[in-house]
Amino acid sequence: MRFGSLTLESNLFLSPLAGYTNLPFRLVVREMGGVGLCTTDLVNARSLLERNPKALKLIETSPADRPLAVQLFGAVPEQMRDAALQLEALGVASVDINMGCPVRKVCRVGGGSAMMTELDKTSRLVKAMVDAVNIPVTAKMRLGWDDDNLTAPDLARVLEAVGVAAIFVHGRTRAQGFGGTVNLAGIRAVAQAVASIPVIGNGDVTTPQAARKMLAETGCAGVSVGRGAFYDPWIFQHTRHYLETGALLPEPDFEQRVQVMRRHLDLMVAVFGEEHGCRMFRKVAPWYAKRFGPSHEFNRRVVALSRRAEFEEILGHYRRWRAQFLDENGDLKPRFQPQPLVASFMRSPGATERNQIPVPRGPVEVW
Numbered sequence: 085m086r087f088g089s090l091t092l093e094s095n096l097f098l099s100p101l102a103g104y105t106n107l108p109f110r111l112v113v114r115e116m117g118g119v120g121l122c123t124t125d126l127v128n129a130r131s132l133l134e135r136n137p138k139a140l141k142l143i144e145t146s147p148a149d150r151p152l153a154v155q156l157f158g159a160v161p162e163q164m165r166d167a168a169l170q171l172e173a174l175g176v177a178s179v180d181i182n183m184g185c186p187v188r189k190v191c192r193v194g195g196g197s198a199m200m201t202e203l204d205k206t207s208r209l210v211k212a213m214v215d216a217v218n219i220p221v222t223a224k225m226r227l228g229w230d231d232d233n234l235t236a237p238d239l240a241r242v243l244e245a246v247g248v249a250a251i252f253v254h255g256r257t258r259a260q261g262f263g264g265t266v267n268l269a270g271i272r273a274v275a276q277a278v279a280s281i282p283v284i285g286n287g288d289v290t291t292p293q294a295a296r297k298m299l300a301e302t303g304c305a306g307v308s309v310g311r312g313a314f315y316d317p318w319i320f321q322h323t324r325h326y327l328e329t330g331a332l333l334p335e336p337d338f339e340q341r342v343q344v345m346r347r348h349l350d351l352m353v354a355v356f357g358e359e360h361g362c363r364m365f366r367k368v369a370p371w372y373a374k375r376f377g378p379s380h381e382f383n384r385r386v387v388a389l390s391r392r393a394e395f396e397e398i399l400g401h402y403r404r405w406r407a408q409f410l411d412e413n414g415d416l417k418p419r420f421q422p423q424p425l426v427a428s429f430m431r432s433p434g435a436t437e438r439n440q441i442p443v444p445r446g447p448v449e450v451w
């Protein structure tokens with residue numbers, strides 16, 4: 085897939101998830117295969133320029149973590165431009181800009197003219213970045229403020245005109261938060277608004293079938309997966325295979341999941357140190373456990389993890405406890421098997437949101 089001056093191995097992307105898409109997780113996803121480009125958590129441009137240690141940690145990378153996009157956040161044009169230059173000098177493959185979405189209702193001061201001012205301002209900021217660096221500059225947005233203000237197509241058109249290499253669009257409005265349905269028609273409108281740059285659809289993709297439906301119904305050039313990758317790090321490999329062959333690969337079994345979870349923990353410890361890595365892993369492990377079948381005995385203990393060796397004890401205890409749910413072949417008895425998550429746009433009419441992918445706790449509502 086062409087992406088500005090880059091050629092990517094696939095049209096599947098890892099979305100930024102602040103607090104989650106750190107180096108260990110990106111490496112896990114890459115080791116599974118199938119992903120074309122991974123993006124970091126959102127990074128404040130000013131903090132990066134000030135060499136704030138937390139910001140530098142967010143962009144920590146390694147040779148196996150390529151190609152890498154860093155997502156920048158900021159409203160001061162000079163800072164955004166200089167941060168992009170700094171990232172280019174560090175060898176980052178592309179820079180993504182967090183646009184949230186244009187807040188028409190909030191910035192309107194009569195007749196919607198403020199929105200145009202805002203668009204002008206945004207496009208100047210983006211143009212200065214595009215002109216300064218040779219690597220692709222991309223933008224990530226929602227569909228707009230609410231259903232009456234679907235401004236993403238206009239914004240995408242303006243950004244393409246100033247040289248943005250691709251647009252990522254989460255198919256929800258800001259008013260929706262993470263509820264309701266991902267609007268495929270809304271993503272299609274963005275894909276149709278631009279002349280030639282790729283538009284990458286995003287939102288609720290948890291299965292290869294959902295990715296294919298998003299591609300087919302929106303005409304988008306690629307799919308970006310956030311929470312679905314946390315729920316299932318195999319999703320890129322499986323989706324790529326499905327898109328290429330039409331066949332579904334078998335689901336990883338419990339032992340394979342444990343192996344990858346352990347690898348994830350080891351990488352967390354290597355990158356963040358044992359104590360901090362283990363503490364951070366407390367919120368990661370329960371995502372793996374969502375596919376283990378009954379898992380509260382695992383979650384109850386893993387949320388107190390503080391030493392690498394404790395993890396093996398927790399796992400040993402959990403294996404013994406979990407045995408009660410297995411049949412004579414060592415497989416989960418059918419009634420204990422986890423329900424597959426269903427993308428909002430794959431649900432049959434009238435179905436509830438019960439099987440929707442969860443949103444982790446934290447200040448996530450604006451993304």
Ligand SMILES: Cc1cc2nc3c(=O)[nH]c(=O)nc-3n(C[C@H](O)[C@H](O)[C@H](O)COP(=O)(O)O)c2cc1C
Pocket residue numbers: 099100101102103104125126155182224254286287288289308309310311312441443444446448451
């Ligand atoms: C915990 C969490 C953190 C997020 N952090 C960011 C972020 O830093 N930048 C961003 O543009 N979007 C962020 N998002 C939005 C995701 O990138 C993505 O657009 C959204 O979750 C929908 O995709 P999904 O259903 O595949 O997760 C975040 C979402 C969640 C749940």
